[in-house]
Amino acid sequence: MCWTTDVFTPAPNPPADLDKSETIWVPVRSGTVFVEPGGGLVRDQVAPVEAPKLFLGVLDETAVYAIDLHDTSDEGDLEPVHLRKLFGRIPDEEWVVAGRAEQIVNYERTHVFCGRCGTRTETNSHDRGKVCPNCKHMAFPRLSPAMIVLVEKDDQALLAWGRQFPGRFFSTLAGFVEPGESLEQAVEREVMEEVGLKVDEIKYFGSQPWPFPHSLMCGFHCNYVSGEIEIQEEEIIEAGWFHANDLPPCPVGGMSIAGWLIKDWLERQGVH
Template identity: 50%
Template structure:
C-alpha cells in the first residue's frame, strides 16, 4: 500500500464538502462497505443519509474528490445494506488506490482514538490546525501519528530462497523474515539482528527492494534481499514454527499479492530464474 499517484494529501477539512466526497468510516478495525459485489465505500451523501456521526479527519483529494476519514463509536450498529469489514477482506475487491487511502484513514483514526490525552500530564489533547499532529494545551507536548518501521528480508543461497512459517500464519503459508526496528538501530542493523535471532544465520550483501505502508496497525515495511553467509537455518524464536530452503520450482504457499512480501518473493524468483 503506497500513496496513489493521483492522491493529494491534505490536513485541513474544507469549509464545505460535496455529497460525492469519499468517506472511509471506521469502527475500531472495521470499515463500512456497501454489501454489494464488488463492495463499495460510502460517499458523504450515504453517510448523511445513514445518520453516521463521528470524528472527521480530512485525508486529501483523490482524482479531484475529497476524501474524509470517520471514526465512529465501537457500538455503532451495522446499517441495513452495509457491512463492517476487515480491510484484509477487501484485498483484491477494492481498487488498490482506495485500499491505500483506506489504510491511511485507519492509521489516522486509530491514532486519534489512542492519543486523546497527553502522555506527559494527562490533559486532553487538541489537534494542531496546520499539520497532522496533536498538542497538549497544558504542557505543549506534541504527538504525531505513530509509524513503526519494520524490516523484511528475503535470504537467497544460490537459486534457493529461505522462507519461514510463523505461528500466526494461516495453514502452511511461508514468507520472508520480518521484524521491528529497535531504538538505536539502523534498518541494516535490524536485518542482521532479526535474521540471527529468528533463524540463527548470518547474511551479507543487503540490497534495498522497496517499502510499503502496512496498516495492521501502523507498520512501515522496508524490504531487502540478502545473501546467505554462514550458519545453519533453524527456528530460534518462539514465533517461528518452521524455516526451510526452497528451490524456485518447489515453493510453498505464499502470502497474497497485495503484500510487499509476495512482491519481494516474486521479483526475486524472476531474477534468479534468469541466471
C-alpha cells in the same frame, strides 16, 4: 518496487476550493471498513452515518473523510469488510486510503490525553499533531518501521513458518527496527536472531504501509554468508531453503510486500 499512488493528496484540512458535490466516506471500526453492499467505498454528498468525521485528503479531486464508528452501532446499510479482505475488491489507491482511515482513527482515539501529564490534548490547525496545552508535549500519528527480507543462497530462498500463521504457511523474515539502529542493521540482527544466519549485500527493494495497526514495512533482499539454520522457537515453527520450483505454501504477489519480494525472486529465477 514500492506502493505508490499519484491520485491521493493527504492533508489535515480540506482546501477552500474543493468540490463538495461528492465525498468519499470511509467508516471504520477496529480494522473493519464499511463499504457499499457488494461494492466499493461510499461516494455521496452526505455522510452515510452520524459519527465523528476526520478529513484525510483528496483522492482524484474528491474529498475523503474517515468516520469513526467505535462509539456507535449505527452502520446504515453498509457492508462490513475487514481491511485485509477488502484488498482486491476495490482499486489499490482506495485500499491505501482505507488503510489510512484506520490508522488516523486509531491515532485520534489513542491520543485524546497527553502521554506525559494526562491533560486533554488539542489538535494543531496546520498538521495532524496533538499538543498538550499544559506541558506542550507534541504527538503525531504513530508509525512503527519494520524490516522484511528475503534471504537468498545461490538458487534458493529462505522461507519460514511463523507462529502468527495458524496453518502451515511460509513467508519472508520480518521484524521491528530497534531504537538506534539502521534498517540494514535491523536486517542483520533479525536474520541472526530468527534463523542464526549471517548475511550481507543487503539491498533495498521497496516499502509498504501496513495499517495493522501502524507499521511501515521496508523490504530488502540479501545474500547468505554463513551459518546453519537454528530457529528462534518463540517466533518460528519451521524454516528452510527452497528452490523456485518447489516452494511451500507462501504468498506470491498479492497484497503484501512479502509476496512482492517472493515474486520478484521467482522472476529472477526465470519463473513467471
